[in-house]
Amino acid sequence: MEQQGQNKSLGADFFMLGFSTNATLQSLFFALFLAMHLITLSGHLAIVVITLVDPALYTPMYFFLRNLSFIEVCYTLVIVPKMLANLLAKSRRVPLTACAAQMYFFIALGGAECFLLAVMSYDRYVAICNPLRYTLIMSRNLCMRLLVVACASGFTISLGLTMLIFSLPFCGSHDINHFFCDIPPVLYLACSDTHFNEVAVFLVCMMILLIPFLLILISYAFIANSIFRIKCSEGRKKAFSTCFAHLIVAVLHYGCAIFIYIRPKASYSLEQDKVVSLIYTNVTPMLYPMIYSLRNKEVRGAFWRIWERKFPSTKN
Template sequence: MEQKQNKSADGFVILGFNINETLQNIFFVLFLLLHLITLSGHLAIVVLSLADPTLSTPMYFFLRNLSFIEICYTLVIVPQMLANFLGKSRRVSFMACASQMYFFIAFGGSECFLLVVMAYDRYVAICNPLRYTLVMNQNLCMQLLMVASVSGFTISLGLTVLIFNLPFCDSHNINHFFCDIPPVMFLACSDTHVNEMAVLLVCTMILIKCSQGRKKAFSTCVAHLVVAVLHYGCAIFIYIRPKASYSLNEDKVVSLIYTNVTPMLYPVIYSLRNKEVKGALKRVWGRVLTLR
């Protein structure tokens, strides 16, 4: 208990990447650009789906909320990573680290559950087109969205409490660029077998089932499968394996992909290549020009 109290007082240190100042500046510019592109793409989807009546279908309702979740997901991780590249203070409090882990898992889990909902939406649209509007009504869409969100945040609370109830050792250094599960567990002084099994069970349930749901929903496009393999492949590589086989330096590189690159691809693959979205963009832009 004394160790945990000391950890709570002293906090943690996010080590980030062990690179020279020149590379840090280059990485800062590169990932800042990727971050701005990601935010702009997802924000465009949110605005377009709200502004154009033709995008008021259940499919775009879920896409809008997926984009909103992605915006929150990246904002939890990327700003701190960018600050670390600038050499700012890398120390975070115990509560700040726990909060980052909680929201990271919560938004990531909500996204996975929402992808299952989107798979169901596409299943109904393809297999029961005549009953689609009757089945996927507004009330059901809201209920499915709430179930996906509540599930993600509830699972995150359980995992975060489980991890941060561990007794931590004297080391305050997290060998990562944010408070992720594996590097924080590495600081524990006690046996983490139960914690590892809980993480393995939850991630197996969420990641594998959700990746199958996405494959069914978007199997008509190779690009969707590429992103599914990229995103879930990275996550499965990091979380669904025993602690003894972890390599935190490798995990940091893999984490860069699914926290920075994959979210940037979503707007292009899910919406901005879509003819309906392109048409909505032209109509909304035309209205903007008319108002001027």
């Protein structure tokens, strides 16, 4: 009977609790998050188009930036549309297979982004510390291979972790106290011993989060050393500006993720985690295009060149 109950639980649906049951608050949340989502998509798609269209941006730096923006678009599409639908839906039922698929793509794309941010720090390291050999080292072939490794690593690791979590029996409450199928709230619902799974999640998060973040910090230590050796203040300023945007994005992304996934279980708070998750799935992806474009003269210049080609000004 116990085995039958566990097997039955594997096919059961989940129910997403979301943010609030108040209809007015749900409508306000829907309008706010929809506006943020549209801004996020517009910003990242603009970066993808600009870096594809303008030949001046056919460099390794913008190749990685374009793919980072594409990953961010997919990343937000995995989470936000379903979250918006749940804000308006009377029933927030989520089939187990759909929950597993959402978790898989969320971890896969998040992991690919983590590895890609580390690759981008290596690109900046080569550009500043070995400028004369930059084009030789960062060849198109190497850039493609680094991109494939970053994405393949994220998707491969995610598959094993998702299978490990959804192999557990869920025979108690199926109410997920979250707005998407994240690891901690789903793991919280398991009705068997989850110690092994928690250790596995911790080790995977160490691999996806801490190791790339440490590599980024090491890269920027070398970069800072090289920048301080530049005698020309204008040269130092230019070198610093090319790294500042990437460093801010890395700190925001890794900081929120490390807070959620790498800390003792005793300090877990599903309500607190929900707020932090809202920041790194909705707020920070919206800020990334602004951070990159507003501080980057090349991106702004490419935008205006494309704009003038499409909408030429009439001169008398």
